[in-house]
Amino acid sequence: MSALPLKTHGMLAEFGTPADIFEAAMRCRDAGFSKWDVHTPFPIHGMDEAMGLRKSPVGWFTFCGGFTGFFTGMTMIWYMNGFDYPLVVGGKPLFTPLYAFPVSYELTILLSAFGTLFGMFFLNRLPKFYNPLFKNLRFRKATDDRYFIVIESADPKFSVEATRAFLTDSCHATAVELVED
Amino acid sequence: MNPALRISKNWMAFLAIAALFLTARLFGAEHTDSHTVANAVDHAAHGHDHGSASESVSQFSLKQIAHSYLTAYMFTLSLCVGCLFLSLAHHLFDAGWSASIRRVTDTISSLLFPWMTLLVLPIIGFAWHGDLYGWFFTDPASDHSLDVKKVLFNRETFSVLLPGVIALLGLVAGTLRKWSVAQDKDGAAHWTSKSRKLAAGGIFLFAFGTTLVCFFLMKSLQHQFFSTMYGVYYFAGSVWVTLITLYILTMYLSQPGKPLEKVYFKRQQQDLAVLFFAFTVFYAYIHFSQYFLIWNAALPEETFWYVLREVGSWKWVGMTIIFGHFFVPFLLLLNQDIKRNMAVMVPVAVWTWLMHYLDMTYNVMPVLHPAGLKLTFWDPLLWVALVSVLGALFWRKYQTAAPYPLRDPRLKEAVTHHEVPTSAVRSASASTH
Numbered sequence: 001m002s003a004l005p006l007k008t009h010g011m012l013a014e015f016g017t018p019a020d021i022f023e024a025a026m027r028c029r030d031a032g033f034s035k036w037d038v039h040t041p042f043p044i045h046g047m048d049e050a051m052g053l054r055k056s057p058v059g060w061f062t063f064c065g066g067f068t069g070f071f072t073g074m075t076m077i078w079y080m081n082g083f084d085y086p087l088v089v090g091g092k093p094l095f096t097p098l099y100a101f102p103v104s105y106e107l108t109i110l111l112s113a114f115g116t117l118f119g120m121f122f123l124n125r126l127p128k129f130y131n132p133l134f135k136n137l138r139f140r141k142a143t144d145d146r147y148f149i150v151i152e153s154a155d156p157k158f159s160v161e162a163t164r165a166f167l168t169d170s171c172h173a174t175a176v177e178l179v180e181d
Numbered sequence: 182m183n184p185a186l187r188i189s190k191n192w193m194a195f196l197a198i199a200a201l202f203l204t205a206r207l208f209g210a211e212h213t214d215s216h217t218v219a220n221a222v223d224h225a226a227h228g229h230d231h232g233s234a235s236e237s238v239s240q241f242s243l244k245q246i247a248h249s250y251l252t253a254y255m256f257t258l259s260l261c262v263g264c265l266f267l268s269l270a271h272h273l274f275d276a277g278w279s280a281s282i283r284r285v286t287d288t289i290s291s292l293l294f295p296w297m298t299l300l301v302l303p304i305i306g307f308a309w310h311g312d313l314y315g316w317f318f319t320d321p322a323s324d325h326s327l328d329v330k331k332v333l334f335n336r337e338t339f340s341v342l343l344p345g346v347i348a349l350l351g352l353v354a355g356t357l358r359k360w361s362v363a364q365d366k367d368g369a370a371h372w373t374s375k376s377r378k379l380a381a382g383g384i385f386l387f388a389f390g391t392t393l394v395c396f397f398l399m400k401s402l403q404h405q406f407f408s409t410m411y412g413v414y415y416f417a418g419s420v421w422v423t424l425i426t427l428y429i430l431t432m433y434l435s436q437p438g439k440p441l442e443k444v445y446f447k448r449q450q451q452d453l454a455v456l457f458f459a460f461t462v463f464y465a466y467i468h469f470s471q472y473f474l475i476w477n478a479a480l481p482e483e484t485f486w487y488v489l490r491e492v493g494s495w496k497w498v499g500m501t502i503i504f505g506h507f508f509v510p511f512l513l514l515l516n517q518d519i520k521r522n523m524a525v526m527v528p529v530a531v532w533t534w535l536m537h538y539l540d541m542t543y544n545v546m547p548v549l550h551p552a553g554l555k556l557t558f559w560d561p562l563l564w565v566a567l568v569s570v571l572g573a574l575f576w577r578k579y580q581t582a583a584p585y586p587l588r589d590p591r592l593k594e595a596v597t598h599h600e601v602p603t604s605a606v607r608s609a610s611a612s613t614h
Contacts, residue, residue: 055517055518059515059516059517063515090477090479091479092477098472098473098476099473099477101469101473102473
């Protein structure tokens, strides 16, 4: 084996069917890799369990967003209608959660959605403008009919020889190649 | 247990109810004037003196029994109507995951005919006897709000249309079940496409039918009331209570050694819980909309309905519905893991049943007891009786066919739904290549 290229991104393994990549993902999980990912043209149900992923914490961002939205709405309307500029409309009380509800509810939804979207961006470290996989010709099939596992070279268990052998022999990948950074 | 014994047990339940009615009739104390209810409503409608009217309803009077029976009937009807909706939705969306529990929903909804149709007859009897609906004995010429609604709210239309519509819904449900059972034998796909066509028309029948039935049975207790939300309101609560009932029922049926063991898994159970959560929100949305529009417009012919329900302890019943029917299950079920946690879901199911019953009580009882919530022994008795009758009938009918649609084209999808038996994934992908 010649010297390593200056920098490697990781090892790319190609699979032909959802079942194959499913089994391979379980093997990677059991082998204890931590910096790796699966790329498929469509979601495969149960893949998160096969990969051993934790439950996504993005729900907490949603919840905090919604909570903030609801109370912002209520406080805003109380401040504007009941406190800062009291104005009787239609003989209704100056402030009641009842008429403040639709607006608070809309704000709950809006900020939950923002929380979800931006929380997801934050957790995924997005936006990210470049990934070495974009240059890889084989990887383009990930949006068509091939299934890929990438084990990054930053993974503590990564070694060019052993990982290649692992993906080829244990995981039965149809093709394995080293991706340069 | 042999079938004959089972049938006779059901009839014994019927006889027991009949005997209770008779007993109550014999001991039946003073009958309050049949117009008292109408008067109480009228008072509330015109904004004065709504707390004091008709305090003297004896708990042995037919009025009390009629209202308790109506409340219990509305509860059991909810389960049938909710199941019919789920069966229709399954076909309309060409759903996969729910194929394995469809025989259960088909069976419960098909009890609409003949059983729920028969069980509505006592209500019609009570109505003619003057125990339920004030408008039965009101001259439309003397009551403008009745005059404009007399096309629907007259004795003859009520007595024919009400059981007719329930029977019609039952026939749709029964047909869906019959076709599904026929598919068990020959496995032909055309049963599925026929069912989808029936569901396409059936959903309209369902929407109008359910609305009409709950207008007749519950809303017409105060015929002056207007609300275009009312039908959806009943529907939302019905599907809500149905989903948690199915959740528990299918959990039981999928235990080791039980019929759904091999076709029903945790993921489907999670989906039922997710739908239940969705309907928790949907119900709140609908009920809030109804209240909010009435509150905002502040028209006396609409507000009286809620004014009556803010008198005495009814106000706290209303608060219990806001918090117990919505906030408690909503906040509890926000977390996705809770949806599979039996230690939480079983109490939630019991709570849901109580809340839906309370919701029905909130709709029916303020007419009879305007001063506040008043429970009599009839309420739990008739509730348990009707639910037991429905449960027994379901169980008997469920055992007359396979426990799930054996050769439904979507069954494989249901079995492998989100589920990860690798062999199943492998064979599924092998068959598509």
